[in-house]
Structure formats: structure tokens, C-alpha cells
Amino acid sequence: MSDTLHQRIENKRDDLIKLTQDLIRIPTLNPPGENYLAICEYLETRLSAKGFSCELIRAFGAPGDSDAYPRWNLVARREGPRPGECVHFNSHHDVVEVGAGWTRDPFGGELEDDKIYGRGACDMKGGLAASIIAVEAFLEEHPDFAGAIEISATADEESGGYGGVAYLAEKGYFDPERVQHVIIPEPLNKDRICLGHRGGWWAEIETKGEIAHGSMPFLGDCAVRHMAAVLDKFEAELYPAMASRHTEMPVVPEGARQSTMNINSIHGGQPEQPADFTGLPAHCVPDSCRIVIDRRFLIEEGLENVQAEVIALLDDLKARRPGFDYEIRELNHVIPSMTDKDAPVVATVAQAIRDVLGQDPDFVASPGSYDQKHIDRIGRLQNCIAYGPGVLELAHKPDEWVGVTDMLDSARVMGRSLQQLLLP
Numbered sequence: 001m002s003d004t005l006h007q008r009i010e011n012k013r014d015d016l017i018k019l020t021q022d023l024i025r026i027p028t029l030n031p032p033g034e035n036y037l038a039i040c041e042y043l044e045t046r047l048s049a050k051g052f053s054c055e056l057i058r059a060f061g062a063p064g065d066s067d068a069y070p071r072w073n074l075v076a077r078r079e080g081p082r083p084g085e086c087v088h089f090n091s092h093h094d095v096v097e098v099g100a101g102w103t104r105d106p107f108g109g110e111l112e113d114d115k116i117y118g119r120g121a122c123d124m125k126g127g128l129a130a131s132i133i134a135v136e137a138f139l140e141e142h143p144d145f146a147g148a149i150e151i152s153a154t155a156d157e158e159s160g161g162y163g164g165v166a167y168l169a170e171k172g173y174f175d176p177e178r179v180q181h182v183i184i185p186e187p188l189n190k191d192r193i194c195l196g197h198r199g200g201w202w203a204e205i206e207t208k209g210e211i212a213h214g215s216m217p218f219l220g221d222c223a224v225r226h227m228a229a230v231l232d233k234f235e236a237e238l239y240p241a242m243a244s245r246h247t248e249m250p251v252v253p254e255g256a257r258q259s260t261m262n263i264n265s266i267h268g269g270q271p272e273q274p275a276d277f278t279g280l281p282a283h284c285v286p287d288s289c290r291i292v293i294d295r296r297f298l299i300e301e302g303l304e305n306v307q308a309e310v311i312a313l314l315d316d317l318k319a320r321r322p323g324f325d326y327e328i329r330e331l332n333h334v335i336p337s338m339t340d341k342d343a344p345v346v347a348t349v350a351q352a353i354r355d356v357l358g359q360d361p362d363f364v365a366s367p368g369s370y371d372q373k374h375i376d377r378i379g380r381l382q383n384c385i386a387y388g389p390g391v392l393e394l395a396h397k398p399d400e401w402v403g404v405t406d407m408l409d410s411a412r413v414m415g416r417s418l419q420q421l422l423l424p
């Protein structure tokens with residue numbers, strides 16, 4: 001890395017701290033989706049002054065979008081004086097609820113001993129700030145660069161990204177004609193490159209029964225017992241099958257390197273009453289029982305196979321178990337995404353980590369998902385990674401923080417990557 005770019009980034013330490021604090025102090029809580037316009041306007045003001053053309057884009061009609069809580073996104077683009085490729089830094093601007101257990105002001109942006117505290121500090125306002133500092137330093141150092149740089153701040157990643165990256169991808173913002181390299185500065189640690197994530201399938205399964213008096217259950221048909229048979233079958237057949245499947249994806253933690261399924265909820269029979277209700281239950285055989293499954297799957301499996309496997313087990317019960325009937329409703333699905341290790345953005349950032357930090361990067365994949373899924377599936381852009389400062393395990397926790405030194409180091413890696421990609 002040129003020493004001067006390094007020095008420029010180092011000189012922006014105070015600016016980086018102030019920027020991170022300012023972003024944390026705009027509480028962009030999701031749900032419900034507060035202050036999205038405020039944070040986009042803040043960034044628009046800053047980036048316009050640096051020569052970016054900025055678009056504020058509201059995801060009209062996206063889940064959660066309303067006049068009370070509009071889903072605002074910012075896309076800022078700066079063209080270089082010469083043609084070339086476009087590097088896009090995408091950060092989500094929303095943060096999750098505060099939760100209990102804080103000893104700091106969650107929206108205070110307190111700085112102490114190299115750490116900035118606040119909800120969203122690590123996930124991912126620190127990454128957003130680091131990418132902005134990296135880009136601004138690069139533009140000062142190399143005003144004659146080739147290509148274009150984009151910075152986006154997008155809504156709703158924490159609730160699936162449909163009012164954010166998915167919406168922008170639908171509108172063509174991640175078309176490979178427009179954007180060639182995407183870096184998402186999620187908090188994956190400054191020496192790790194995240195290549196992608198597993199898939200997910202969420203579905204509600206309902207077993208059917210027949211209501212009758214609880215003293216004569218033989219006159220009805222208990223939907224909860226039918227559900228017990230479903231869960232038994234999962235234990236006996238599905239869980240062992242999933243545990244036997246391993247992925248080539250470098251998913252961390254290790255336990256997520258196989259297929260997994262969480263039973264998210266179960267409800268059957270009389271609805272739950274309010275806590276202050278003092279009555280006793282009526283005696284009924286439940287005629288319906290519902291579970292929600294959260295099935296995380298591997299890139300090697302395929303969504304259709306995952307769905308068919310569960311349906312085959314249910315159909316088998318239907319064929320063998322007297323009175324058994326069911327319905328299944330998909331709630332949502334996410335396709336796995338994995339960028340090739342030889343893809344240009346991976347090779348570039350990996351080399352930048354070697355140059356700047358003097359160590360080989362770790363390649364990882366995420367057990368859950370993040371906005372890469374939309375860039376891949378809707379945008380059809382496969383040259384995308386997550387790379388950014390912050391300790392992943394601190395995300396969504398009380399007293400979340402991001403390290404200033406880590407932000408500066410990852411900004412240097414980003415700046416070095418820009419040199420590789422945009423200086424022919």
C-alpha cells in the first residue's frame with residue numbers, strides 16, 4: 001500500500017470516530033424502522049460534498065413500508081475521470097432493538113479505550129463509517145481513478161432486506177452492467193472474508209384433528225398427538241439425515257457446517273389466555289396444532305430437495321397413520337449464496353489483507369444470511385463478499401462496541417483494495 005494512502009487514513013482517525021458516533025446517535029431501530037430518512041439524509045449531505053451523486057430511494061410497498069415508517073435507502077455514486085469498473089460498498093443502516101443489560105447509553109456513541117459503544121456500533125455502523133473513510137481517503141489520493149465508486153446505506157437487513165437491498169436489486173442497482181464488485185462491511189473481523197451464507201426455509205405445518213369433549217377423546221381426533229407423530233418422525237429420520245450432510249462451505253461456527261433445523265414454535269388446542277386470566281381451561285380435544293420450522297440448508301442440498309424431504313415424511317405419515325392429515329405453508333425462503341474463492345473481489349481483498357495486516361485471511365461463510373442473497377439471486381452479481389471491522393459475536397448484544405483501530409485497519413484494507421481494482 002502506498003504509505004501516503006495509509007497515512008491519509010490514519011489522519012482521519014478523529015473524523016472516523018465522529019462519523020461512527022453520529023451514525024450511532026441516529027437510532028434506526030428495526031422494527032419498526034425509525035429514522036431511516038434521517039440517516040440517509042445525513043449521509044447524503046456528507047457524500048454530496050465529496051462529489052457523489054446521491055439518490056434517496058423509498059421502497060414503496062415493501063414489507064413494513066408505510067408513511068409512518070417509510071423504507072428509505074441511499075445510493076451514492078461517484079464516477080472517476082476514466083472508464084473502468086464499479087466497486088460498491090453496501091451497508092445496512094438499520095439496527096436491532098436495544099434489549100436489556102446495557103451499562104452504556106445505547107445511542108450515546110461513547111468512546112472509551114479505543115472502543116465506541118452503541119446499538120449498531122459493530123453491526124454495522126462501524127463498517128459503514130470505515131468504508132466511507134476508506135473511499136474518501138482514496139479519492140483524495142487518486143482523483144484520477146478509473147471506474148466508479150458506490151456507497152449504499154440500505155434498510156431492513158435485520159428483517160430480511162426486502163425494503164432495502166432486495167428492492168434496489170429489483171430496480172437494477174446491482175445489475176452486473178452497473179456494478180462489478182460488492183463489499184458488504186458486516187462485522188466479520190478485519191482478517192476474515194465471508195464468501196456467503198447457508199440457505200433457509202421457513203414453513204408452518206398444521207396437523208388436523210376433530211374437536212370433541214375432553215372426557216371422551218375417542219369421539220374426536222387429537223391434532224396435538226398427530227403433531228407428536230410428526231416430531232417423532234423428525235427425530236427418527238430427518239435429524240439423523242441432516243446431521244449426515246456436510247458442506248464444503250467454510251461455515252462458522254463449525255456446528256453449522258451441516259444441515260440444521262429449529263422448531264421455532266408450537267401451538268395447539270385452546271388459545272393461550274392473558275396472564276391475568278384466572279379461569280380454568282375448557283375440556284376439548286384440539287382440532288389443530290401448528291409448528292413453525294426454521295430449516296437452514298446447504299448449498300449442496302437445493303431448496304426443492306429440502307422441501308420435498310419434509311413433505312415426503314408428512315405424506316408417509318398420512319399413508320400410515322389413521323386420521324392423519326396436514327397442511328404446509330411456506331413462510332419464506334432464502335437461497336444459499338457462495339462467491340467463488342477465485343472471484344476478483346475475493347482475490348483482491350485477500351491480497352489487501354496480506355499487504356496491510358501481514359497475515360493470510362480466513363475464509364468463512366455465515367450460518368444465517370445477509371443481503372448477499374439478494375445481490376446474488378435478484379441482482380445476478382456473483383462477485384460479492386462481506387468484509388468489515390467488528391467482532392461478529394458482539395452483534396445484537398448489550399454494550400455492543402466497535403474498535404477504532406479495527407475500523408482503521410479494515411479501512412486500510414478497503415483502500416488498498418480500491419487501489420488494486422480502480423488504478424489500472
Ligand SMILES: [Zn+2]
Binds near residue numbers: 123124157186187
Ligand atoms: Zn448486520
